[in-house]
Amino acid sequence: MSDIIPSRKSIRQIPITKEMKKKIETENEIDEEKRRDFNLPIKHRTPDWQRKPLNPKFAIWTIAGICILALFFGISMIFSYATVIITPRTANVTFNNDTYTAKSTSAGVSDLFFEILNIKETIGEIVNATEEKDVTQKASGKIMIYNNYSTAPQRLINNTRFEANNGKVYRINSSVVVPGITKAGGQTIPGSIEATVFADQPGDIYNMKLSDLTGDFKIPGFKGDPRYTGFYARLKTDISGGFIGKQRIIAANLRTATEEIIKEKLKEQLIKQLYAVKPDNYIIFNNAYSIDYSNLTDSAVDTNKAQINIEGTINAVVFNNQKLAKHLATKKITDFDGLAVELIPTDNLVTTFGSKDNTGLWKNSTLEVKLTGDVIIKWIYNADDFKRDLLGKSKSDMNSLLQKYKDSITGIQVIFRPFWTMYFPDNINKIRLQELD
Numbered sequence: 001m002s003d004i005i006p007s008r009k010s011i012r013q014i015p016i017t018k019e020m021k022k023k024i025e026t027e028n029e030i031d032e033e034k035r036r037d038f039n040l041p042i043k044h045r046t047p048d049w050q051r052k053p054l055n056p057k058f059a060i061w062t063i064a065g066i067c068i069l070a071l072f073f074g075i076s077m078i079f080s081y082a083t084v085i086i087t088p089r090t091a092n093v094t095f096n097n098d099t100y101t102a103k104s105t106s107a108g109v110s111d112l113f114f115e116i117l118n119i120k121e122t123i124g125e126i127v128n129a130t131e132e133k134d135v136t137q138k139a140s141g142k143i144m145i146y147n148n149y150s151t152a153p154q155r156l157i158n159n160t161r162f163e164a165n166n167g168k169v170y171r172i173n174s175s176v177v178v179p180g181i182t183k184a185g186g187q188t189i190p191g192s193i194e195a196t197v198f199a200d201q202p203g204d205i206y207n208m209k210l211s212d213l214t215g216d217f218k219i220p221g222f223k224g225d226p227r228y229t230g231f232y233a234r235l236k237t238d239i240s241g242g243f244i245g246k247q248r249i250i251a252a253n254l255r256t257a258t259e260e261i262i263k264e265k266l267k268e269q270l271i272k273q274l275y276a277v278k279p280d281n282y283i284i285f286n287n288a289y290s291i292d293y294s295n296l297t298d299s300a301v302d303t304n305k306a307q308i309n310i311e312g313t314i315n316a317v318v319f320n321n322q323k324l325a326k327h328l329a330t331k332k333i334t335d336f337d338g339l340a341v342e343l344i345p346t347d348n349l350v351t352t353f354g355s356k357d358n359t360g361l362w363k364n365s366t367l368e369v370k371l372t373g374d375v376i377i378k379w380i381y382n383a384d385d386f387k388r389d390l391l392g393k394s395k396s397d398m399n400s401l402l403q404k405y406k407d408s409i410t411g412i413q414v415i416f417r418p419f420w421t422m423y424f425p426d427n428i429n430k431i432r433l434q435e436l437d
Helices: 018-037 056-078 252-277 321-332 383-390 395-404
Strands: 081-088 090-103 112-128 131-137 140-147 154-156 161-163 169-172 176-178 182-184 187-189 191-199 231-235 243-249 289-295 299-302 305-320 341-345 350-353 366-379 409-417 431-435
Touching: 081 383, 090 321, 112 252, 112 321, 112 366, 140 176, 176 191, 252 289, 252 305, 305 321, 321 341, 321 366, 383 395, 383 431, 395 409
Parallel strands: 081 431, 090 112
Antiparallel strands: 081 409, 090 366, 112 305, 131 243, 140 191, 140 231, 154 176, 161 169, 169 191, 182 187, 289 305, 299 305, 341 366, 350 366
């Protein structure tokens, strides 16, 4: 069998002849000489069992670096936001003493409609009372007048009488309009307005504290009329200041100077309150208001001092901004598209209403409004809808979004923070809108 099957021989079993051994040694010597001639390091293959393992510190720092990098990117995404700078669609409109008629009640969609905003405030100033004389003084105080009669406003003329349940009569010194009944949540709410009343006669017997009155004031002039039960008033402050006799008084020149100071303070405070209570969607033109001042009864502080009291009432003409802008755009812009717009007055816009000093604006049912100068008509878009359309979108989607809002927006710029994020956040609160002026 051994003659038939050849035996397997390993390379290690092949004998090396003297000639082969000499040839290998010669080649090694030549290779070594070449390395020495070219200053090349002699290569020695390190056996596998002698190789050093990877440094564990290097591995740990590599993993830590990757984790820190991932954490940095994760945190940056959490605090990322996008700022969108919008260029709204606008049109400049110039007026040259253009006159428009506004109404206090809107009869139709095309009418220009105005409203009156009314605010009252009282300021007092304590001064020295250096003179003495016989004084005859009427008591005064504040009441709230209620209209529980009808939904229509009711004007009460100057000197309208209010009778307390003790029979004493007080009067208002200027006309007021009491709002009509309104309904809210299924409840009927009487219209109401604050007013100052003065005693019919001088003397301290007309002084009255809030705790003294046990019933409502009635209006004697309405007796025999259904309005007698529908209109009433309630005391809001003490009625005081009624006096007959000798009293230390304020010198005339000091009173005049103090009253001017009080009026300046009143004017500043009333204008500040006017803009504070004005609804955001309403507009007040510069100087479109008038202020009336009423001297109230002085308040005795002590034997040598008294307080001068003045009540100020501001009446301002206000317009719904969008309705006004649409009315003016229809008149002044050729081929106006009728979309929602708002009005932005410029510094050179001058507005006048009928009378030169705007006196009695609130008493008219119609007003002539004259405009001279420039305004900007700006087309309106819904900011919340715009933000919702951005959620999760990429910067490349801006062209399609601009196309959607082309009627109200002409340009969009986007700033991402951090800068490498190119997608809008999924949280609407992380999208900020700014408008170019």
